[in-house]
Amino acid sequence: MRIKDYLNQVFETIESSPYVESKNLSFEEYPPDAAYITGMITFINGSKLHFKEFIVCKSENIIFLKYAYNYLTQDDTLVFRYDNALDPKAKSLSTYPEHKHLPDNLLPAKRPSLEDVLKDISNLIEVKK
Numbered sequence: 001m002r003i004k005d006y007l008n009q010v011f012e013t014i015e016s017s018p019y020v021e022s023k024n025l026s027f028e029e030y031p032p033d034a035a036y037i038t039g040m041i042t043f044i045n046g047s048k049l050h051f052k053e054f055i056v057c058k059s060e061n062i063i064f065l066k067y068a069y070n071y072l073t074q075d076d077t078l079v080f081r082y083d084n085a086l087d088p089k090a091k092s093l094s095t096y097p098e099h100k101h102l103p104d105n106l107l108p109a110k111r112p113s114l115e116d117v118l119k120d121i122s123n124l125i126e127v128k129k
Contacts, residue, residue: 003035003057011035013115017045019125020118033057041118045125046074049117064081069117078103079124 007027014023016111025039038052054066068083090099093108100109112120 001057001060001062003029003033003055004056006057007035007037008064010107013118014041015111017118019045020123026100026113043125045119046070047079047121047125048074049121051114052115053114064111067110067111069114071117071121080120082109084111086087 002077003095010025014020014025020041021044023039025037028036030036034054034056036052036054039050041049041051043049048071049071050068050070052066052068053064053101055094056063056065064084066084068085070081070083071079073079078101083101084097086097087099087106088125089106093099093106095108095110096110097108
């Protein structure tokens with residue numbers, strides 16, 4: 001997969017969510033095969049997803065060197081965050097360095113796709129309707 005193809009996939013994934021109110025994305029390409037994507041998506045209930053992905057394209061694979069998907073309420077309270085930061089508190093988790101932050105907990109978790117993150121957020125928004 002080429003970097004441009006992956007970026008188009010990111011845009012299509014965001015556009016397919018009926019709960020997205022606005023988006024602001026930034027994309028920096030590092031030829032020949034790396035890119036840094038950051039963005040903020042605002043949802044119809046005022047909640048926000050801040051995300052970043054530092055990726056490398058190898059043949060048909062996308063390798064995620066760094067990532068974070070940080071979902072916040074309208075008043076910036078943490079709902080969840082997935083990341084692969086070298087958090088000392090996560091060292092004992094089976095998926096280290098990958099993990100999921102909740103307001104009062106740290107859980108083992110592999111990197112979800114952006115599509116899965118948006119589905120989780122859509123489910124949370126639907127429940128609160």
